[in-house]
Amino acid sequence: xxxxxxxxxxxxxxxxxxxxxxxxxxxxxxxxxxxxxxxxxxxxxxxxxxxxxxxxxxxxxxxxxxxxxxxxxxxxxxxxxxxxxxxxxxxxxxxx
Numbered sequence: 001x002x003x004x005x006x007x008x009x010x011x012x013x014x015x016x017x018x019x020x021x022x023x024x025x026x027x028x029x030x031x032x033x034x035x036x037x038x039x040x041x042x043x044x045x046x047x048x049x050x051x052x053x054x055x056x057x058x059x060x061x062x063x064x065x066x067x068x069x070x071x072x073x074x075x076x077x078x079x080x081x082x083x084x085x086x087x088x089x090x091x092x093x094x095x096x
Contacts, residue, residue: 002072002084006095010045010074013093014082019049023061027054033068040071040085044093050079 002010021036039046048065050058062081066073071085086093 002074002095007074009096010084010093011082014045014047014074017045017047019047019080021046021048023048023050023054023065025051025053025055027056028061028064028068030068033065036065036083037069037071037085040069040083041087042090044087044091045074045082045084048081048083050081052079 020039021032023032036046036048048062050056050061054061058079058081059076062073062076065071065081066083069083069085071083074082074084076082084093
């Protein structure tokens with residue numbers, strides 16, 4: 001579990017990031033969750049955008065992605081999801 005201070009720090013780091021995954025009208029699947037998990041291992045902090053043609057609730061998508069990738073949901077703003085997972089081999093982010 002992340003504290004409020006840690007989430008604030010991660011949000012400030014994620015501000016300049018571009019989304020590297022998009023959830024379209026097909027929704028999420030096991031392959032996408034695997035890809036996101038691998039990206040989190042490399043980067044620790046990623047953004048995912050939910051496209052307008054996806055009619056699912058972004059909050060449900062965010063929770064599903066976080067649970068599937070075993071990551072922490074840092075923030076959900078509109079249709080942009082920020083996920084964090086501490087890397088085992090490529091640790092770069094030091095939380096306060």
